[in-house]
Each structure stands twice: as C-alpha cells, then as structure tokens.
Amino acid sequence: MRNFISLSLLTSLVLVNACGKSKSEETASTDSTEELGDGTEGFAVTGSLLLGGLLTAGVNITHVVALNTESGRKLAFPVDADTGEFRLMIPTTDENDFTIYINADGTLDRAKLEKQNPTVAVEVADMSDEELLAAIKEGAEENAGKTPEPSPWTLAYVDATKTGADMMVSRFAAETLDTISPTRGNIGLKMGEVTPTVGGAAATSTSYADILEAIGMSTDTATTFGAIDDVSLRYINPDIDGDGVLDAVVVDAEGVRTGTEVRFPLDFHNRFLVQATGGATVLHTSLKDKFADDVVGGLANLNVSYTGTGIIPELEKTIFASAPTSYKWKFESALTVQSSTCTELPSGGTLAAGDWCTHNYTEDSNYERYQLGQEVATPPEGTYVLDAGGKVFTWTDVKVSDFSAGAGFVILLVKYNTSDKGTADTADDTLSGISYKYLKKTTAGWVAATESELQLLIKGDGGYMSLKFDSDTLNVGVRIPKTPTGTIDIATAQINTNSTASGVETLITNLKAGTVLWTRFSSGAASYDDKLGMRFFF
Structure with missing residues (x-):
C-alpha cells in the first residue's frame, strides 16, 4: 500500500x-x-x-x-x-x-x-x-x-x-x-x-x-x-x-x-433573531420567495437582535490523563448565566465577578475534543479561567464585538425559492433553490458586504444553511458560498446530512428531483464561521 x-x-x-x-x-x-x-x-x-x-x-x-x-x-x-x-x-x-x-x-x-x-x-x-x-x-x-x-x-x-x-x-x-x-x-x-x-x-x-x-x-x-x-x-x-x-x-x-505547539481554541457561538423594527421575529417559514428585508418593508426596518452566546473551548483529549467528570468557569466581570446553568446557580441568573460556575460533565464519544461550554447572555470582557481535570486554563484580554452597535458586523440572509405551478392554490409549490446575500452593518445602516471583506472574514468555503422538514424530524443542509450574493439550485447542490432518521435519504432524492412541497418545510437556520473563532446563527 x-x-x-x-x-x-x-x-x-x-x-x-x-x-x-x-x-x-x-x-x-x-x-x-x-x-x-x-x-x-x-x-x-x-x-x-x-x-x-x-x-x-x-x-x-x-x-x-x-x-x-x-x-x-x-x-x-x-x-x-x-x-x-x-x-x-x-x-x-x-x-x-x-x-x-x-x-x-x-x-x-x-x-x-x-x-x-x-x-x-x-x-x-x-x-x-x-x-x-x-x-x-x-x-x-x-x-x-x-x-x-x-x-x-x-x-x-x-x-x-x-x-x-x-x-x-x-x-x-x-x-x-x-x-x-x-x-x-x-x-x-x-x-x-x-x-x-x-x-x-x-x-x-x-x-x-x-x-x-x-x-x-x-x-x-x-x-x-x-x-x-x-x-x-x-x-x-x-x-x-x-x-x-x-x-x-x-x-x-x-x-x-x-518545543511543542499546544492549541486551546475558545470559540463563541452567537445567536441572533432577524426581526422587524417593532420586534416581530421573521421566521424562516415566512421567507418563501422573499428576503427578510422584503418581509419587513426594507432594510431600514430590519433589526438583528442578539440573544446570547455559547462559550465553547475545544480541548484535545491528550491534554488530560482522563476525561474530566466536572469543570468550572470564573470570569473577571459579572455575567448572566443562560441555559447551561451550574451548581451554584441551578436556575440561572447573575454570576458575580470571580465566582465559580461548576458543571458536571459526561464525555460524548461523538466529539474528538472535550467541549466544556458555558452559555451566557453576553460574554464579558477580561480574563476567563477554566478549571478542569486538574488543569487550569486562562484566556486573558477577552473582548467581544458590540453587536448592538454592530459596526463591521456581517449577517447572512436567505430566501427560499419555490417553483410556481401556475395555479392560484400555492399548496403544490415545491422548493427549488435558495438565494442569499451577505450584508454589513455600518453607522448608516445595512449595506452589501464586498467580496474582499468576505474572503478576509469568513472561514472555509462559506456559510451553511440548515433545512428542516416534516415538523423538524428530517434535517439536511447545504453550503452557502462566500460571495456577496447568489442563488443555489437545489437540483444540483450538494445536500448534506448527519441524520440517520428514516426518510432522510428519500427527502434528499426528492429535493434534487424538485418534488418536495414547500408545505413540508418547517424551519431553517443560516450560519457562518469567521476567521476569528466566532460562529453566527441567524
């Protein structure tokens, strides 16, 4: 060989x-x-x-x-x-x-x-x-x-x-x-x-x-x-x-x-809702043949609301003698704990500066590294300390962009293209493609991101679109190129899935054949990773 x-x-x-x-x-x-x-x-x-x-x-x-x-x-x-x-x-x-x-x-x-x-x-x-x-x-x-x-x-x-x-x-x-x-x-x-x-x-x-x-x-x-x-x-x-x-x-x-290089990735998974100025959320099911700005009446009425962050360190298993059974975080500044509550705050709430937030941990064999995460309402600035498996890891000078101000912040918007069957009843419309555009926030509002900005900012081949059907029981996805705008033809796209659910392979076959009814679509999520270790979900 x-x-x-x-x-x-x-x-x-x-x-x-x-x-x-x-x-x-x-x-x-x-x-x-x-x-x-x-x-x-x-x-x-x-x-x-x-x-x-x-x-x-x-x-x-x-x-x-x-x-x-x-x-x-x-x-x-x-x-x-x-x-x-x-x-x-x-x-x-x-x-x-x-x-x-x-x-x-x-x-x-x-x-x-x-x-x-x-x-x-x-x-x-x-x-x-x-x-x-x-x-x-x-x-x-x-x-x-x-x-x-x-x-x-x-x-x-x-x-x-x-x-x-x-x-x-x-x-x-x-x-x-x-x-x-x-x-x-x-x-x-x-x-x-x-x-x-x-x-x-x-x-x-x-x-x-x-x-x-x-x-x-x-x-x-x-x-x-x-x-x-x-x-x-x-x-x-x-x-x-x-x-x-x-x-x-x-x-x-x-x-x-x-010497030996040792990497200690600390990623931030940031979640957002796309909304109208008044606060009404634009669901993906409302994006049939429309972008979110079309739904809300123009870019001037578009609001992207930040909802929280997962702080995710991915640590090599070889760093530890054995898998940790628990871990704990502390931060230089106070923060609000979200869904990943800890022993000290079983119902969530405010974690004071310098206090520990302890979690029990069970190794997940599906992951190559230990993901010892912490969900927070807003990541604080300053020093982060993680104590796990008898080791202490310290990230200093942590700063996170102010998404409310958003200067330089890039969002990914999509619309779901359907094939019109030529009848007044749209129930027989099928999903045929996905159009997309990347927009950059400026002090004057949203503008199109340039190709050079996307090449510098976005990691890998581009963004990702997760598509769910049949009340979210079937899940597939497609890559979104990192060009300012474009359209993906479902018939020729590479459709990915990590699902083993019954019917998912048939779904992929029918998507490529153009026979999946729009009414089967139940939810979606657009995302991209940047080159600074941030992931954004919209």
Whole structure:
C-alpha cells in the first residue's frame, strides 16, 4: 500500500521552512527586499524592540509570538538579547503547497527538511524520497490554481522566562487593527523601531498607511476588520495552560524548530433573531420567495437582535490523563448565566465577578475534543479561567464585538425559492433553490458586504444553511458560498446530512428531483464561521 505523509504533518513542514536568514546575512543586507525575502516562503516581519526602559524596570522580551486566529497555529521567534532585533516569517502558502522542499532538479532536499524539522524527520523516517515527493506533488496538483486567502495573525511580545499570563508584555496594534492579515504576493513588513507598552499595544515607527500597504489591505477593509478583530486578543496569553512553557513551536534564525505547539481554541457561538423594527421575529417559514428585508418593508426596518452566546473551548483529549467528570468557569466581570446553568446557580441568573460556575460533565464519544461550554447572555470582557481535570486554563484580554452597535458586523440572509405551478392554490409549490446575500452593518445602516471583506472574514468555503422538514424530524443542509450574493439550485447542490432518521435519504432524492412541497418545510437556520473563532446563527 502506498505510504502517504499526512497533510497536517506536511503543513507543519512548510509553514516554518526557511523562516529567516542568518544574522550575518541580515547584517550585510541593506536593501528592503533582501531583508524581507521575496515572499515565496511567507510574509516576513522585522523590527527592533527598544528594550532599554523595560530592562531598567526589570521587564524583558525574549520572543515574538505569532498566532493565527483561524487555525490556532502558534510560532515563536527569538529576540536578539543584545540588539532587540527580531525577524519572523508568517506563512502565506496554501497548507498543501509543499513544493518548497523540491530542488530545481526535481530531487528532495531531505537534509534541509531534517535540519529544520528534527521531530518531523523522525515521523517520515520510514518514507523514501520517492514516496515523500509523490505526496508533495499530489498535494500541489490538488491545489493548482488556488490562491490562499488572507488570514489574521496576532503578534505578542513575551518573556518566556515567566509563567502563564505573566509572560505577556506587549502586543501589536495599528489604530483599530489588532491583527495583520497579509495578502500573498506581499513580501513583508518592516516595523522599524518598536516601543513596547507593558500590558498594552506597542508603538512602531512605521506609519499606519505603510503597514496597510505592506500587508495589502485597503483603508476601508482595515476599518471594517478593525472594528471586530479585537476578539482575537483572547489568545494573546502565550502560556494558556500555565505550565511555564510557551504554547508555541520556537523557530530560530536557521529555521530549526524546538518545543511543542499546544492549541486551546475558545470559540463563541452567537445567536441572533432577524426581526422587524417593532420586534416581530421573521421566521424562516415566512421567507418563501422573499428576503427578510422584503418581509419587513426594507432594510431600514430590519433589526438583528442578539440573544446570547455559547462559550465553547475545544480541548484535545491528550491534554488530560482522563476525561474530566466536572469543570468550572470564573470570569473577571459579572455575567448572566443562560441555559447551561451550574451548581451554584441551578436556575440561572447573575454570576458575580470571580465566582465559580461548576458543571458536571459526561464525555460524548461523538466529539474528538472535550467541549466544556458555558452559555451566557453576553460574554464579558477580561480574563476567563477554566478549571478542569486538574488543569487550569486562562484566556486573558477577552473582548467581544458590540453587536448592538454592530459596526463591521456581517449577517447572512436567505430566501427560499419555490417553483410556481401556475395555479392560484400555492399548496403544490415545491422548493427549488435558495438565494442569499451577505450584508454589513455600518453607522448608516445595512449595506452589501464586498467580496474582499468576505474572503478576509469568513472561514472555509462559506456559510451553511440548515433545512428542516416534516415538523423538524428530517434535517439536511447545504453550503452557502462566500460571495456577496447568489442563488443555489437545489437540483444540483450538494445536500448534506448527519441524520440517520428514516426518510432522510428519500427527502434528499426528492429535493434534487424538485418534488418536495414547500408545505413540508418547517424551519431553517443560516450560519457562518469567521476567521476569528466566532460562529453566527441567524
């Protein structure tokens, strides 16, 4: 049987490959392109930290940690202790583009792979060069012609000699932007002199306009994304599990990796009702051949009402010796507990700042990770602490966008297209398709989201539409592309289901045949995941 290296393993090879030139090469280089590279191996970020004042106050910065809020990937790059200089490489290659390890003559540069990735080298030790080359080429063929999308990264300036949140010293920010999302083709960003602020954002000598130009982002897109990307700061703690070790892989100037990356996703599942200005909810069953704004008399009368959030950490089972039987949360600020009530608040209500909210837990074998969630009316800002299985996890600097103000907030609206049988009685109308549109909230109201905004914001292939029939006993779904508007033809769409209910396969067959009556439709829900770890239900 052919031996293929896993895509995730190959991804780890490419993303840290050739992260920097040697110090002697950097010192000799004066040209911007030479310092940053040519962009083929990633997006370079360079700078010089002004550490004098910090060192006098007993504060140091040993590493710059880059964290991708979409995937959770973390890479740490050392700071020169003498000069304060740093150089890091943010991956912009597609996750299946591994051709960088193929020499010009078509052979594999195995020595380079093994030098830069000693741990990975062990895992591929039983593969021949030919087998590894075949896997790399196959991945390249599958992704030919695809252009990787921008993806947001936070940058934290940390002291790895500390423990837990004490490692955090300062972070990157540029006006409202808390992340950088470099576009492939841009080679890098020269920050110049970086002045850290303990507990806050660092200042750079490079202007905001030059930063946007370097990452390939327009001012309008930066304004939109900057209004919502502060939620990414929940990952700014470089030691979430408090074990005194960076949660990231450390990549030195030669590209050699040490340490182990550990990811601690903390997702927010946010629920909304689409309503008329007066408060009447627009049900999906009322969207027959109409968008919600058509139902309420125009966009000016459209209201999207926030109803609560599920705080969902997804923790790898290997982190724990055994499955937790209980877990508990506490928060820096008071909050209202919703449906997932806890021992201390069996009927829900207000959880005071710093008080614990304890839950019993039974492992669900259907999930690959432990989901130790907490339902709240509104996620508070500040520090979140989770105690589970004898371990304590701390997410600091948690911020969530103000959905009531909603600047930059994107919603997904749908309408259900039916086939008119040409009779006055519409009872024989059948479901034929789904039209959709993404709208962005501005201070002036709802406007169409642009394609570039959707590519930057929405994760994966796009949104998802859940469709329920026969009093919600049968459930199927279809993908919603991340284009500003469009229509999905049910006859040709890929219809998904995880239901084993009797009749669901027949339902899918009949949907594609155009014979499912609209009267069988009972409810629906549109949703999308963004690249900041948020899920939105409408």
